[in-house]
Amino acid sequence: MPKVPEEKDGSETETLKLKPIDSFPHLATITTTKPNNCSSLKNHFPMKRTVRPFFVLLFFLVTVVTLTSRAIVRRSMLSIELETRLQKLDPPSPSLPLLNATLLHHAAIEIGEEKFKQEIQQLLDGNIGGHARHRTFVSWRRFIHHDRSVPGGAGSNLPATIRSPLFYRYWLDFRKVLHDWSRKRRFQPGIMSELTRLIKVPIDEHSKKVTTFGDKRYSSCAVVGNSGILLNREYGSLIDSHEIVIRLNNARVDHFENKVGKKTSLSFVNSHILHLCARRAECFCHPYGDHVPIVMYICQAVHFLDYTVCNASHKVPLLVTDPRFDMLCARIVKYYSLKRFVEETGKGLEQWGSEHDGALFHYSSGMQAVMLALGICDKVSIFGFGKSPSAKHHYHTNQKAELHLHDYEAEYAFYRDLVNGHKPIPFVSEKFKIPPVVMYQ
Numbered sequence: 001m002p003k004v005p006e007e008k009d010g011s012e013t014e015t016l017k018l019k020p021i022d023s024f025p026h027l028a029t030i031t032t033t034k035p036n037n038c039s040s041l042k043n044h045f046p047m048k049r050t051v052r053p054f055f056v057l058l059f060f061l062v063t064v065v066t067l068t069s070r071a072i073v074r075r076s077m078l079s080i081e082l083e084t085r086l087q088k089l090d091p092p093s094p095s096l097p098l099l100n101a102t103l104l105h106h107a108a109i110e111i112g113e114e115k116f117k118q119e120i121q122q123l124l125d126g127n128i129g130g131h132a133r134h135r136t137f138v139s140w141r142r143f144i145h146h147d148r149s150v151p152g153g154a155g156s157n158l159p160a161t162i163r164s165p166l167f168y169r170y171w172l173d174f175r176k177v178l179h180d181w182s183r184k185r186r187f188q189p190g191i192m193s194e195l196t197r198l199i200k201v202p203i204d205e206h207s208k209k210v211t212t213f214g215d216k217r218y219s220s221c222a223v224v225g226n227s228g229i230l231l232n233r234e235y236g237s238l239i240d241s242h243e244i245v246i247r248l249n250n251a252r253v254d255h256f257e258n259k260v261g262k263k264t265s266l267s268f269v270n271s272h273i274l275h276l277c278a279r280r281a282e283c284f285c286h287p288y289g290d291h292v293p294i295v296m297y298i299c300q301a302v303h304f305l306d307y308t309v310c311n312a313s314h315k316v317p318l319l320v321t322d323p324r325f326d327m328l329c330a331r332i333v334k335y336y337s338l339k340r341f342v343e344e345t346g347k348g349l350e351q352w353g354s355e356h357d358g359a360l361f362h363y364s365s366g367m368q369a370v371m372l373a374l375g376i377c378d379k380v381s382i383f384g385f386g387k388s389p390s391a392k393h394h395y396h397t398n399q400k401a402e403l404h405l406h407d408y409e410a411e412y413a414f415y416r417d418l419v420n421g422h423k424p425i426p427f428v429s430e431k432f433k434i435p436p437v438v439m440y441q
Helices: 052-089 101-107 113-124 131-143 165-183 189-206 228-232 236-240 271-277 301-313 323-345 349-355 365-376 408-420
Strands: 004-007 013-016 221-224 244-248 266-270 294-297 318-320 380-383 437-440
Touching: 101 323, 101 349, 113 165, 113 301, 165 301, 189 318, 189 323, 189 365, 221 236, 221 365, 236 380, 244 365, 266 271, 266 365, 271 294, 271 301, 294 365, 301 318, 323 349, 323 365, 323 408, 365 380, 365 408, 408 437
Parallel strands: 221 244, 221 380, 244 266, 266 294, 294 318, 380 437
Antiparallel strands: 004 013
8 A cells, every 4th residue: 555645743744654455365165064964064054056156255245345445444534634634734714715635735745855855965975976966066166266277287186175275165164054954944834924034134134224123024016027928018117116126037127128117126036047147256147236135046955056155255135045935835836736737637646746747846936936025025016927829938038938847827826816815825824914916917
């Protein structure tokens, strides 16, 4: 029987082992006795040979039905217990419809979690095995090499730690940051209430803004996506009227000001973007000016190498999203993706992983930027999320197709529930009040 993961308290997963159903007992061979044997009870109730197979078959059917019924009852009791525990984690309000406990259960399963943990441990141990990680490491070492000796000179054959004294210090910093980050990597539904402290306060302190209360949010935020549908509208002035404008992955604004505005308060990127930035002086590459803070989420643990170097020279806050926040976003998107998969294909949940490459499945930068805005803003406006057959994929590039590791349609369903305002959002604690959301298309 398969192992069924069971949620205990929202922060860890326990594997419940089901006992295997007992195999059918061998049927005893029934022998005939002599008619003159008075001690045999069968002589008092004679049975013809033609009738005996019927009773054997009847006994076999009764056994099968009994064992099958026991298995069904056992699974039913397990399902009821699982739903009860899931609801105890964060019981829904009586005024809101119940979320699907089965989808919650499957969305909480991290398919690639063990592999990711192994990768982190290998990096902490100094093992840079693997082509992608080795390539990142070599590139990183090249661009932080401060001893610009002449190629082929006396020092060119020395180890990097000797040629560049800062190399070893960066390496120690990298291991510390990665270790601290990995220790916090767990599911915590209440993390949304901590985003003002984790994100807003450091940004305000840098900009010398007076912060009276740590939990005070920005009055309004605009999250500007990169969809080509923005070329069909002129939202520039409306976007710039928000207190905070969040842009994604270094999308250009020059020559698109009337469409997407020109104000940028926060640049939200994935760590692949920072890896490219790390090759430039002071790790600066986004087009919004060196006064704009950067918030990013980690796609690969090895990208902390880039973060370590860039953070040492960055003029403005360079913040990494909390891993508890990352895991919350991952579960929400997977819930909506599972729901869409079942409704549209009619297939079983166990087939979702193979069709969506479950180990690589990931939320988009836009989705997490929206989640970030929900935590730090009193009102949230969403621009440039969606697609149209007549529109480009990105308003500022010629990219034609979507990334396979994202399920954009599932994310659009999530945005619609946010706009609706009366539907529960999976895995988010009820103690957190989701602000009003408006979506412009």
